[in-house]
Amino acid sequence: MPSSSVSSPAATASSRVLSFSQIRILVLASLGGALEFYDFVIFAFLAKLIALHFFPASQAAWLRQTEAFGLFGAGYLARPLGGIIMAHFGDIAGRKKVFTFSVLLMALPTLMMGLLPGYETLGPGAPLILLLLRMAQGAAIGGEAPGGWVFVAEHAPPGRVGLATGLLTGGLTGGILLGSLVILALNAALSPAAVSDWGWRLPFIIGGIFGIGAMILRRWLDETPVFREMHQRAETASSLPAAILLRDHRFSILCSVLTTWTLTAAIVVLILMMPPLMQSLHHIPPSETMLASLVATFCLTVSVVSVSALTDSISLSVMSLVCGPLLAVGAFALYSLPAQFPHSLPVWAGLAGLCCGFVGLVPVGMLRAFPPMVRFSGVSLAYNIAYALFGGLTPAIISAITPYTPLAPAFYVTLAAVAGCAGLWLMNNHRQRQMPSEALPV
Structure with missing residues (x-):
């Protein structure tokens, strides 16, 4: 078994100090996790407006909103499959590659949601494409949290794994907070008519752009010491x-x-x-x-x-x-x-x-x-x-x-x-x- 490990409480004080490199890893991982969860939850916050644009105007309002929440739920259905597939490659090919890919898989569909024409332009194809994008988001989030926890824990020094894991988890929950704040700011800055017409697209576009930026930053991260040691010893699955x-x-x-x-x-x-x-x-x-x-x-x-x-x-x-x-x-x-x-x-x-x-x-x-x-x-x-x-x-x-x-x-x-x-x-x-x-x- 690799020697890199979660430490016992008796770890020495010197080994528990976070280096600059480890702090950078924690910050970038937490930021990317926050953006991914932000991208995932803003769909729920804007479901009512999404329903207006992506389902037939002839349908009752309650039915369109129900269908929009159905699309939101489709993201949960894709989580297990996406998470298991990404985890498979994370254990065989490396944590870093999958950890970087997961944020890209979230960012691109989010950006496309903000730019996707509605039902008036694409007809029945609009909700179908939206469904596929939502399932891609679900697959991404299914790999993000587990991958993030493994990545930061295997980079953390002895005696600081709990702190590293907590900061990543705090980043994930902070993404929900960030989504709420962005929606509040959107409604404060624009009139209800503007938000309904085009303003609802802005949170998706912003999230997609920043998500792509987070993916680029994650490419600078190093593979975890635990996986490198397993790879050198030919101990990967x-x-x-x-x-x-x-x-x-x-x-x-x-x-x-x-x-x-x-x-x-x-x-x-x-x-x-x-x-x-x-x-x-x-x-x-x-x-x-x-x-x-x-x-x-x-x-x-x-x-x-x-x-x-x-x-x-x-x-x-x-x-x-x-x-x-x-x-x-x-x-x-x-x-x-x-x-x-x-x-x-x-x-x-x-x-x-x-x-x-x-x-x-x-x-x-x-x-x-x-x-x-x-x-x-x-x-x-x-x-x-x-x-x-x-x-x-x-x-x-x-x-x-x-x-x-x-x-x-x-x-x-x-x-x-x-x-x-x-x-x-x-x-x-x-x-x-x-x-x-x-x-x-x-």
């Missing part, structure tokens, strides 16, 4: 990495899927679904729910960076036992207290975001669960299976059970937190039993 995973690492895959369920529950229920749920449950104005969403996303970003960094010094099992209950507390505060304290939603949304630190534990646990030979494929397979299952099912489940109790979202998040804590605990103990005398490698 000689057969299908997925086959090796299914043969030797089924338990780690299962535990990783459980922990990623918790991640999806936190992001989807406490961040993405919160605005419409608060509008329907407590009749809170959209302007206040948008502010709350921004506060929650900012606090989430701070939380995941901080919690991930703490894993460099504190056991992952201990962290899970702290962050799991906190996630449940944040969920119940968010979905119970706004009704009792009017106009306080941003406060409870911020608290829920801070309680989402468990999200920062998930990539650290998965990176430790798989050996370098199949690490990219292992993280990608578990992450994308969980997102395909729970990312799509969670909104439907919440919508079905919320009419029975307004606390249904909190109960769901709590259930996912229990599953995630169990997954992290079992995964960490299993790995320690496999390698009791050395640090858990990354």
Whole structure:
């Protein structure tokens, strides 16, 4: 096994200092990740306007909007396939090539969305092309998060893998925040008519151009030391990495899927679904729910960076036992207290975001669960299976059970937190039993 590894808490202080090269890698990786998630989420923010331009005007407004959200959901369907394929080549040909390709695969479709003629020009071809572009985006995002985590972790010095992983995760969640800010700025700078006519294209064009720039910058990055050492020793996967995973690492895959369920529950229920749920449950104005969403996303970003960094010094099992209950507390505060304290939603949304630190534990646990030979494929397979299952099912489940109790979202998040804590605990103990005398490698 390569000597480059995730360090133990006992790593020396000198080895824990980030070099200029490592800082540059973290900045470029986090920036690219933020731009990719920005490109992915602005489609949802602009779905109503997209529906006006890419579906027949003769259709009812609700049907066109439903079709637009269907295109948004198609991106999730493409995530597993794209992630698994890119991870396969990442374990065989190198992390850098795939990490660079993923941001290009996101940037080009995003730019094309901003320039694509609508239904009046292309007819039925317009939504079909938009569907293909959206699926390309989904394939890109399926490889970006796992690839980014592996890339920065394998570049990080001993004792700083948690910090490096947290900064990358913070960049991903920061992309959601960036998308919200750009949409707010767009609506502040242009009239509603201008936004509806042509202004909605600007966020896509901006995201595509900056994404291409991020791809160019990523070409200057070096291959990870872990992969270079594996390549020199001829220890890269000689057969299908997925086959090796299914043969030797089924338990780690299962535990990783459980922990990623918790991640999806936190992001989807406490961040993405919160605005419409608060509008329907407590009749809170959209302007206040948008502010709350921004506060929650900012606090989430701070939380995941901080919690991930703490894993460099504190056991992952201990962290899970702290962050799991906190996630449940944040969920119940968010979905119970706004009704009792009017106009306080941003406060409870911020608290829920801070309680989402468990999200920062998930990539650290998965990176430790798989050996370098199949690490990219292992993280990608578990992450994308969980997102395909729970990312799509969670909104439907919440919508079905919320009419029975307004606390249904909190109960769901709590259930996912229990599953995630169990997954992290079992995964960490299993790995320690496999390698009791050395640090858990990354």
